[in-house]
Amino acid sequence: MNDAKSNSYACPRCTVGRCAPRKTTFAEVYHGHLLSVPNVSAFVCDVCHFAEFEQETLEALWQDLYGDGPQDDFQSVAGQKRGSTYGEGSN
Numbered sequence: 001m002n003d004a005k006s007n008s009y010a011c012p013r014c015t016v017g018r019c020a021p022r023k024t025t026f027a028e029v030y031h032g033h034l035l036s037v038p039n040v041s042a043f044v045c046d047v048c049h050f051a052e053f054e055q056e057t058l059e060a061l062w063q064d065l066y067g068d069g070p071q072d073d074f075q076s077v078a079g080q081k082r083g084s085t086y087g088e089g090s091n
C-alpha cells in the first residue's frame, strides 16, 4: 500500500472510489457566503464525485474575492442575529 506516487486517497464518503487532484467548481457556503468558483483545485472522488477542498485553497480563494475585510463583515452579520449573548456582562 504505497501509492504516494499517485497522490490519491480512498474516498472518505463512499470508501470505494479514489480522490485524486483535479479542477472542479467550488460551490459551497464558506464563512457564511455562498461561493461559486470554477476551476478550483480539489481532490475529487472518481465514483461519487465527492470533492474535498484544501483549507489553504479556500483561504486563498477567499482572499481573492474579499481581500482583507471578510472577518469583520462576517462578524457584523452574525452580531445582528440576536445581540443578547454578546451584550451581557461586558460592564
Ligand SMILES: [Zn+2]
Pocket (backbone or CB within 6 Å): 011, 012, 013, 014, 015, 016, 017, 018, 045, 046, 047, 048, 049, 050
Ligand atoms: Zn467517493
